[in-house]
Amino acid sequence: MLSLLKSLLRSAAILLLVSFATFCLMFGNGTGIARAILGYQATEADVQRKVVNLGLDRPLFVQFGDWLVNAVTGNLGESFFTGQTVTSALSTRVPVTLTLVILTLILTLILSVLLGVAAAVYGGWLDKVLQFVAVLGAAVPPFIIAIALVFMFAISIRLFPATGYVSPDRSFSGWILSVTLPVVALLIGSVASAASQFRGAVLDALSKDFVRTLRARGLKESHVIFRHVLRNAGGPGLTVLSLQTLGLLGGAIFVEQVMALPGMGQMANQSAQQGDVPMVMGTVVVTIIIVLSVNFLGDLANSVLNPKARTR
Amino acid sequence: MLTLGMTADIQGWDPGVQPSYQGWSADAVWDSLLRCDKTGKPEASLADKWEFSADQKTATLHLREGVKFSDGTPVDAAAVKTNAEYYATAGGASSRWAGITVTTPDTQTVAISWPAPNPLLALRMCESKIATPASIQGKKFDVPVGSGPYVLDVANTTRGSVYTFTKNDSFWDSSRFPYKKLVLKVLEDETAAVNALKTEQIDGTMVSSATLEEAKGAGENIQTLKGSSTTRLLITDHLGEKIPALGNLDVRKAMNMVFDRNAMSEKLYQGHASPAFQIFREGSDAYIPDMKDPYPFNVDEAKKLMEKAGYADGFTLQIPTMTGQNHETLMPYITQQLAQINIKVEQVALSGPNAIAELLSGKFPVPLWQLGNYGESLQDISDYVLKDGIWNVSHQPDANVDALWATVLSGSDTERKQAQQDLNKYVTEQAWFVPMAYMDRFYASNPKVDVQESSDFSGLHPLLRDFK
Numbered sequence: 153m154l155s156l157l158k159s160l161l162r163s164a165a166i167l168l169l170v171s172f173a174t175f176c177l178m179f180g181n182g183t184g185i186a187r188a189i190l191g192y193q194a195t196e197a198d199v200q201r202k203v204v205n206l207g208l209d210r211p212l213f214v215q216f217g218d219w220l221v222n223a224v225t226g227n228l229g230e231s232f233f234t235g236q237t238v239t240s241a242l243s244t245r246v247p248v249t250l251t252l253v254i255l256t257l258i259l260t261l262i263l264s265v266l267l268g269v270a271a272a273v274y275g276g277w278l279d280k281v282l283q284f285v286a287v288l289g290a291a292v293p294p295f296i297i298a299i300a301l302v303f304m305f306a307i308s309i310r311l312f313p314a315t316g317y318v319s320p321d322r323s324f325s326g327w328i329l330s331v332t333l334p335v336v337a338l339l340i341g342s343v344a345s346a347a348s349q350f351r352g353a354v355l356d357a358l359s360k361d362f363v364r365t366l367r368a369r370g371l372k373e374s375h376v377i378f379r380h381v382l383r384n385a386g387g388p389g390l391t392v393l394s395l396q397t398l399g400l401l402g403g404a405i406f407v408e409q410v411m412a413l414p415g416m417g418q419m420a421n422q423s424a425q426q427g428d429v430p431m432v433m434g435t436v437v438v439t440i441i442i443v444l445s446v447n448f449l450g451d452l453a454n455s456v457l458n459p460k461a462r463t464r
Numbered sequence: 465m466l467t468l469g470m471t472a473d474i475q476g477w478d479p480g481v482q483p484s485y486q487g488w489s490a491d492a493v494w495d496s497l498l499r500c501d502k503t504g505k506p507e508a509s510l511a512d513k514w515e516f517s518a519d520q521k522t523a524t525l526h527l528r529e530g531v532k533f534s535d536g537t538p539v540d541a542a543a544v545k546t547n548a549e550y551y552a553t554a555g556g557a558s559s560r561w562a563g564i565t566v567t568t569p570d571t572q573t574v575a576i577s578w579p580a581p582n583p584l585l586a587l588r589m590c591e592s593k594i595a596t597p598a599s600i601q602g603k604k605f606d607v608p609v610g611s612g613p614y615v616l617d618v619a620n621t622t623r624g625s626v627y628t629f630t631k632n633d634s635f636w637d638s639s640r641f642p643y644k645k646l647v648l649k650v651l652e653d654e655t656a657a658v659n660a661l662k663t664e665q666i667d668g669t670m671v672s673s674a675t676l677e678e679a680k681g682a683g684e685n686i687q688t689l690k691g692s693s694t695t696r697l698l699i700t701d702h703l704g705e706k707i708p709a710l711g712n713l714d715v716r717k718a719m720n721m722v723f724d725r726n727a728m729s730e731k732l733y734q735g736h737a738s739p740a741f742q743i744f745r746e747g748s749d750a751y752i753p754d755m756k757d758p759y760p761f762n763v764d765e766a767k768k769l770m771e772k773a774g775y776a777d778g779f780t781l782q783i784p785t786m787t788g789q790n791h792e793t794l795m796p797y798i799t800q801q802l803a804q805i806n807i808k809v810e811q812v813a814l815s816g817p818n819a820i821a822e823l824l825s826g827k828f829p830v831p832l833w834q835l836g837n838y839g840e841s842l843q844d845i846s847d848y849v850l851k852d853g854i855w856n857v858s859h860q861p862d863a864n865v866d867a868l869w870a871t872v873l874s875g876s877d878t879e880r881k882q883a884q885q886d887l888n889k890y891v892t893e894q895a896w897f898v899p900m901a902y903m904d905r906f907y908a909s910n911p912k913v914d915v916q917e918s919s920d921f922s923g924l925h926p927l928l929r930d931f932k
Contacts, residue, residue: 184818234476314659414625427817
C-alpha cells in the first residue's frame with residue numbers, strides 16, 4: 153500500500169514537472185502567438201489586443217498557475233486557434249492513438265512471448281531469423297513501414313484504406329480495416345525489439361539451476377517453459393514492453409501523419425508548430441498519464457510475477 | 465458527394481479570420497457580398513446591385529431580397545453592418561477594413577465607407593463572409609451559421625480531420641453547386657493526400673511538382689495554374705537603413721544579374737516554371753507584356769557594378785527560411801550565386817509561433833519567398849510595393865510610389881492602368897525585387913469530377929463553384 157502511494161506521488165511529481173517544463177518551452181512570446189492566430193493582415197493594435205485577451209501578457213508563473221488550477225478541475229482550456237475546448241479535441245484524438253498503442257502492445261506481448269520463447273528453446277534458423285528481423289525492425293522506422301504497407305495493401309491491392317480512421321461505433325469492420333495497417337506498421341519494430349528481449353531473458357532463465365532441477369524431476373518441457381521459465385523471464389520482458397510505450401507514442405505521430413489518422417500525435421505536432429499552448433499542454437498531460445499508467449501497470453504485473461520485486 | 469483534401473486544417477469558424485487559400489469551408493457556409501472572377505472583377509452575390517463612389521471610398525450594396533441565414537434569420541443591412549464592423553477589429557482582415565463606417569439607408573441597402581480612397585473595394589466585398597449577427601455579437605464560433613451553399617453537418621464532423629456539409633437548397637444560386645454533400649478531409653501529409661486520391665478516398669487535392677508525376681501516372685486530371693506565384697527576393701531596404709549596400713541601386717541591380725532564370729526554371733523547378741522578369745501576373749493591369757529581361761544573367765557585369773558601388777568585398781545578408789517554402793531547394797542556389805559577388809548569405813531558420821511575426825518584422829530586409837500574384841494587380845501593389853504593404857517589410861517611404869498610387873486613386877480607368885504599369889516599371893528600374901521564376905501550381909482531381917478551370921482570383925486552386 154505504501155509503495156503504491158509512493159508510486160502515485162512520484163507520478164504526480166513527474167506530471168507536474170513535465171507540465172511546467174512544457175509550459176516554459178511553449179511560452180515563447182505572446183505577440184508571436186497572437187500574430188500567428190490573426191494572420192499576416194492583422195494590425196499591430198489587434199495583435200496587442202489579442203495578447204491581452206488571451207492573457208499572454210501576464211508573467212509565466214501566473215499563467216502556469218492559472219492553467220494548473222483549471223487543469224486540476226478538469227478544465228484544460230480552449231484552443232487559441234479554433235476555440236474548440238481541449239477536452240473536446242482530446243475526446244476524439246485520444247481514442248485513435250490509444251487504439252493504435254493498446255492494440256500494438258497487446259499484439260506485441262503475445263507475439264514477442266511466442267517468438268522469444270520459440271527462438272530461445274529451439275534455436276537454429278528460427279533464432280537467426282528472429283535476430284535478423286530484430287535488427288531490421290529496429291532499423292526501419294515505422295513511418296517507412298507504413299508507406300510500404302499502404303503502397304502494397306491499399307494502393308496495389310485495395311484491401312485496406314490508404315488514409316483515415318473509422319470509429320468502431322460507426323462501423324466495426326471499418327474500424328478493423330482502418331487500424332490494421334497502422335498497427336502493423338508499429339508492430340513490426342515493437343515485436344522485433346521485445347521478442348529479442350524475451351529471447352534473452354528466457355535463455356538466461358533456461359541456464360538457471362532450478363530449470364535443471366525441474367527437468368530432473370521429470371516435469372514436462374512445456375510445463376517447465378510456460379510455468380517456470382516464462383515467469384522468471386517475464387520481468388525484464390515486461391519492463392521493456394512498458395518502456396516501449398513511449399516509443400510507440402512517438403512512432404504513432406509519424407504513422408498518423410502518413411496515414412492521416414486524427415490522433416494525438418497529429419494534434420500535438422500541429423499545435424506545437426502553431427504555438428497553440430492549451431492544445432499542446434492537453435496532449436502532453438494525456439501522454440504523460442498514459443506513459444505513467446503503463447509503467448505503473450508494468451510494475452504491478454512484474455510484482456505479481458516476481459515476488460522479489462514487491463520488496464523493493 | 466464531393467470529397468476534397470485540404471493540406472492544412474481550418475482555423476475554426478471565426479468569419480473575421482479566414483484564409484483565402486484553400487478556404488473551401490468558409491466558402492461553403494458563408495456567402496460574400498460580391499463574388500470576384502479570376503481577374504478580380506465583381507459579380508452579384510448577396511448583393512445583386514452595387515455601386516462604388518467616384519472617390520473610391522464607398523461601396524453601396526443592394527442586398528438580394530428574401531435571403532435567410534440557415535437559422536432562418538434574414539440577411540439584411542443590419543446583419544451586414546454587424547459583420548463589416550466586426551472585420552474592422554477582428555484581426556485577420558482588420559488592416560483591410562480598419563476605420564470603416566457603415567450606414568444602412570434601408571433594410572436592404574448598406575453603404576460601407578473607408579476613411580481614404582480604396583481602389584480595392586471590389587476585392588474587399590468579395591472577401592467578406594457574412595455570418596449571423598447573433599454569432600458575431602456573442603462571439604459564438606463553434607458552429608458556423610451563414611447563408612452559403614452548404615450547412616455544416618456537425619454530427620459527421622471531426623475537427624482537425626473531417627468536415628461534412630450538406631447542401632443548402634434555399635441558397636440563391638443553388639444550381640451552381642451540384643453536389644448534395646461536401647466532405648473536406650484534412651490531409652497534411654502530401655503522400656497521404658496523393659494516396660487518398662489514388663484510392664478514391666478524395667476527389668481532389670493540391671499537389672507539388674514532387675508528387676505530380678505520381679498523380680499523373682495514376683490517371684488523375686491535372687490542372688496547371690500558371691503564373692500565379694513568383695519566386696522572388698524582396699529587397700525592401702531601399703534606403704539602406706539596415707544594410708547600407710542595399711540603398712545603392714547598382715548593388716540591387718547586381719543582385720538581379722547573378723541569377724540564371726532560364727536555368728532555374730529548367731533545373732530547380734524541373735521545367736515546372738518559366739523565367740520571371742517582373743513580379744506581376746501575366747494579364748493583370750500592371751503586367752508589361754513586352755518587358756524584356758532588364759537584368760540579363762551576367763556575373764562579370766554584376767561584379768563590376770558591385771565594384772562601382774564600392775562593395776566589391778560584398779556584405780552579409782541574413783535571409784529567413786521556413787519549412788514548406790521550398791527553401792531547401794532554392795537556398796543553396798541563392799547562396800551560391802550571391803556569393804559570386806561576395807554577398808555572404810546567412811540562413812536564419814524561422815519556426816514556431818513567432819515565425820510570421822519575425823518574418824514581417826523588418827528584421828530581415830531581404831526575404832526570399834514564393835509569393836502569389838493576384839489577378840487584380842492592385843492587390844499586389846498594395847501588399848508588396850506600398851509603404852505599409854505587409855510584404856514591404858522595411859516600410860520605407862518613396863515619393864515616386866506615392867505619386868503613382870495617387871493617380872491610381874484618383875485617375876480614370878486608363879490612367880489607373882497606366883499608373884500601375886508605371887509602378888511596375890519604376891520598381892523594376894529601381895530593382896526592388898529579384899523576380900526569378902513564375903512557378904506552376906497543380907491541382908489533381910479524380911477524372912469523374914469536372915473541374916476545368918480555377919476562378920480563384922489568387923489563381924492558387926479551384927473554388928467550390930468550379931467543381932461541376
